[in-house]
Amino acid sequence: MGVPTSSHGVAVTSSTPLRRQPVQQRSAKRVERMLEACASLIEEVGYDGVTTTLIAERAGVAVGSLYQFFPDKRAVVQALTMRNLDKFMETITARFGSTPLEHWWDAVDTIFDAYVGMHRDVPAFSKVRFGDAVDMRLLDDKRDNNAVISDRMVELIAAKFGIPLDELQLPIAVAVQAADGVLDLAFRIDPNGEQRVLDEAKSLIRGYLSTRLPK
Amino acid sequence: MGVPTSSHGVAVTSSTPLRRQPVQQRSAKRVERMLEACASLIEEVGYDGVTTTLIAERAGVAVGSLYQFFPDKRAVVQALTMRNLDKFMETITARFGSTPLEHWWDAVDTIFDAYVGMHRDVPAFSKVRFGDAVDMRLLDDKRDNNAVISDRMVELIAAKFGIPLDELQLPIAVAVQAADGVLDLAFRIDPNGEQRVLDEAKSLIRGYLSTRLPK
DNA sequence: TTACTATCCGAATCTGTTTCACGTTCTGGA
């Protein structure tokens, strides 16, 4: 099969969210502005309040221009989350390089903290992730997000601690999903993440992984 | 404050999804049919494919009638999930009565299994829960669902095993969310729930709760 | 400068949601 697949067997729908790649710099900047506009609007009015017209307006662009680069409205939000995901990947890769990691759980904690940090720092990230008012069709992406994160974690941990890939894949995928669920709760209770719940999440995944990963 | 609150502090928006309570039997039946129609349609064409017109059509009813009882489209789906939640509650309450439960984890397993059963048996339940294509505005309900389930679990377990409520609330809420996240994965991989992942989920929550609940 | 391509634009079109003014069916009480 030629379809790209994530470690745990879920097909990764790598649907390019862009209808047409911006080639000239001016259009690239415009696309940037649309994304920015979309982010701030989600932050302000929630997904339901966001309209393509509004995005275009705030970006100082005509609706038609938006559709020149995005096949539809959700694609804009999707592109936004992809961008955030990229940012996240960069962050953890960087931290892996700069922080001394004794055990795999240090790696897990690092990634966990980075993730929580995203929620606190990146505007609209929480709203898109945990949908204060977001179209659930985005879930397809959310899942991809978790799959992408899982895969990256598996790679990093395998490389750093010499644990075989196939011993990591299922446990990490499960841990990421579990953390995802608990974080969902933590961030609903408190926009900054309820600390008690965050601690529980950390403890939970560490406990679980301890029973699955080599000492 | 008079707003009903779930155990972990999340306000339960008990927004009656009905614009008007059907008082006569004939209308009650029609509302039933609308719900039924909605369920089958979600099953067949996914949430995005469902339109109010389609629901009305299949229910053999005019669109206007739908709006007489539901404030908007999402309310229909919401009512559907509430109904499912009720069904679920009945199921676990029944099983608690009929099955001998030695330890609290037997109770947890029972509830877990019942939940998995719902996904397998109740049409469109999975789709609404894990959104093959569902409007994320439903997430508010999803969360309520988990809160409701948590609360009920806490009650049942407290009563059956004499564990103080306040020792149960946080751990159960966290466990439910974690399970939710992992199940999300299990049911995406396989419509019936990937067994390996289901097993991991069970093991994960049991392991976690073992460190939080009295032996 | 020319030809061609990348961009832009925004009114018009489409699609699906929600309303509303007007018939029909119940129900309880005189």
Next chain:
DNA sequence: TCCAGAACGTGAAACAGATTCGGATAGTAA
């Protein structure tokens, strides 16, 4: 039994927002 008022039912029409499209405009290479 008959009537008034409430509960229902209806579907064409009003709306709202997404998406398209025919027609300009700007950038670029030869």
